[in-house]
Amino acid sequence: MSLWLRSVPRLRAAFLPASASRLALGDRRVLREEPRQRTYLLRRTLSSGGVKWLWPIDKESLSFHLVHKHGTRMGLYLMTLSSVNPLKTEDVERALFHLQRKNPAMRVGFRLRGNVWWFCEQDWKTHKVDFKILNEGTSSAEEIRRMCEKGFPDGATWKFRMIPRGKEAPSVMSEVKEDFPYQYNIIVTSHHALSDGLSASLIAKQMVELLNDVILGRHINDEATSQFIQREELWEVESRIIKKLEEDPQRHDYVKQTMPLSTPLLLQAFPRPSVDQVTTRYLSRIIDEDVTQKFVKQCKSHGVTINSAFSAVINIAIVSLMQKSGISQQSYQIAGNHIVSMLRYLKRTPRDAIGGYAVLLSHISRMTNDHANNFWEYAKEINRELKESLTSELPLEQKMARLLAQPDLVEEWARKPPPVVHDYGITNIGHFPMPERHLDDRVLVTDVASVAMVHNYIHMLLFLVYTFKGRCSFTLSYATDYIADDTATLLADEVISVYRKVSEVNGI
Template sequence: MNASEGNKCEEEGGGGEEEGRWNWFRPANVSETFFEACQRHGLIMTAYWLVVSSASPLEEEHVRLALCHLYRKVPTLRLCLRQRDGVLWACERAVGDNIDFEVVEGRDPRDVMEEVMNQSYASHDGPLWRARLVRGAAGEDCPSEELRASFPHTSHLVLGNHHGIADGTSNVRTYNLLLRILNDVIAGRPIDDQEQLGDFVNEAELMKMVDDKKRALEKDPENLQRLLEEKAAQMQRVPLFLQCHPPAGQRMHRRTRMLHGILDEETTRRLIERCKREGVSVESAVTTAINGTTVDMAVRTGREAESFRLSESHAVNLRRYLSADAAAALGVLITVFDNVTQTPITWRAAFWEHARSLHASLHARLRQNGPLHDECLRQMVMPNDALETLLTDLPSPTHDCTTSNMGALDAKFPERGAHVQATRLARGSCSFYDFAVHFYHTFRGRFTYTLCFDAGLVAEDVASAFRQALFDNLKAVI
């Protein structure tokens, strides 16, 4: 749903639309083009859920004004994608604030997050993001007793965006700024709208690295052909989970559902400390538990094998490969890279050994520029100009496990103001090739997890059983 006139801010001189007047920046880059095609088919829209504790009840106008300031201070939030002479361009409105904001009373914020995540955007007019303030929800988050005494009121901010304008790193910076602005608005402090959070991402450095990789691969045509055939074969495989739990009916539409989970601070501390002692990342340990849980469910459905070969897909922040200036930009600098793991049915008996093996495999690929290698092959197998046809045919899932791990977010999300503070943060996105995606991070000392699954492929009770088994397994191995 697009913003109505009532939702377009007019505070402090933010006027109306003046249709047809645009600031044209440049032709849309590779990421913007890719995610624009996806979101038109109901795919890969991102949503965040912030549980906000406040010293007094949040006022609608305070939140609205904070969002207007955010719009003016974050260039990517002003982005629109319009056709110009047959070419998709990035541009922005020349005049006025363009905000899609609503107040929702008494609904479960999980339902609101799902709703936001499953709504496409009118990219030619914008905005390419939306915000919902949810009040009076049942089952509200319970911060520490000390925090609750100073911040006794709980609200929920659900924020969604077209994935072409921001990745997780950009969103975390943006929403941390939102809380800072909201504290300033409540306190009555002046806000400088001319000061910008950052500049647009320039993909030139990244695209040069991908092109260099492509030219290197083309020097060995036989090896390149083998790699492309392997990639094509990967796109035809059926994940073990769906072999054991095939969809009940025909997949007629896409709708992503979500299940959330959280570990308390003590359990989270033990998980992190155990990972450090065993010499593995949390990503490696959690992925090993996901793989083991997948194998357990296969065994329970009658599959007989000593071990199962599982294909993983891991989201990675490409800023690790770029110069400091490029890495500081706002926008999308992510890809996914593949890994294959052999998981035996006796995985529990040597859990940390398996986690160390997976850790070594993942980090070897990261050191060897594996994500850039996989991004190059993806662009060769599935160029953007062929994407529309592929999406129309509802592509089938290919991976057994897809993860998006942002690690410890407290350092990246430091804002703890005198009027409002975020006490919980959940992330999610519609899936593309995947029947389910595992989003996780730690925030305020707690491991926070969201399972996003395709409701046309996975029954909710099966997804819920998986989520519960995964948490039971994580607790058991630490």
């Protein structure tokens, strides 16, 4: 059984010694700790020796910190910027300086205080963002691998890389090529304890806005544009969920039954490859704007979300590959892992809070040939099930049920993750946030891809879905010890094929 985002309510978190090999946080004395205990200690800000101590890190953040050292659980955005003139290094650095100044999470690092890990605020005047300009022609895929290999050493919790593409490189947006002839690949990543996918996308958007401001000499005010706060409300919610499951054994049993335990279906037809070095590879697909709009129209007419419909597309594609490989069954059980935001359950937490607010929802779909032949009815079934799960707080219940079932062995898990039990993961940020266009802009975002490192993790493959410039795009990140390159390509192409078919008609 896998254990992903494992925050323990009111961990007070702390006090997590760096040397602890077993962080057995399932102890009920910890789980039942009163919400108000140690509040003063964690809320005060301390300073000593030039370090501004914030509060001890919670267990969930520590789990991110440990596995990042193994080069996994990291998310990245790969953007293409097109500019009127060649970009100057000092302009980009100045934009990042303002970005760090206006967003507290970009100044936060991790340090030991005694034998306990703490969040600490770094001096933004002297501690610069980790930014490098690389040589033209540098492989973005290879640079992403290098950025992720060692995690975030030396307090560098945000990383930015810029790769010139050359004036002659083709542009995805050919209509702006003449006015914006210079192109650059920008890679953005951050520590997952400080930023989830949505937060990182907003930071990437603001970076482009500030770069335009710097180039044009606009005034940039001192106003902060986000907050980095303790997740006390989340701990309170999780404490309530723990108590609910302990007092309602029937509900607890039901929650456990909603999480898969079996080998992923896809591996029956496509056995795991043998590799010398485990890593993550990825491939991206872009769907034409007209097909995207037809798909969106179908979703609206059938009353389903785009995420539910896309999940149905993936399920149909997996079953199609199974059948093409010669495996035919009366029904199929497909387990999806949906990444959703915990902010939907938090009422007091401000919407501009930046941090790790993602949680997983396991969803098991039992699919028959009737479902495949009546796609939109199947999509409505998935939409209903996902909506009920989100409304009932099932993602948090699953998270706490995993915690109750298995003591948290953070460092052991980082060394040897549990076997994968889901067929796929999916995260959908919707429309990628774009800067508002101005007539005098000197820099535009002309392309974007979302990438995640999933090897030695709970996913064997993860679909990262988003809409950019009216076109649906997705990246398929896959672990090389579970999925072969050919299998990943077959699946991505089958997803495109199913997506196109269901966009045209009311059923397959």
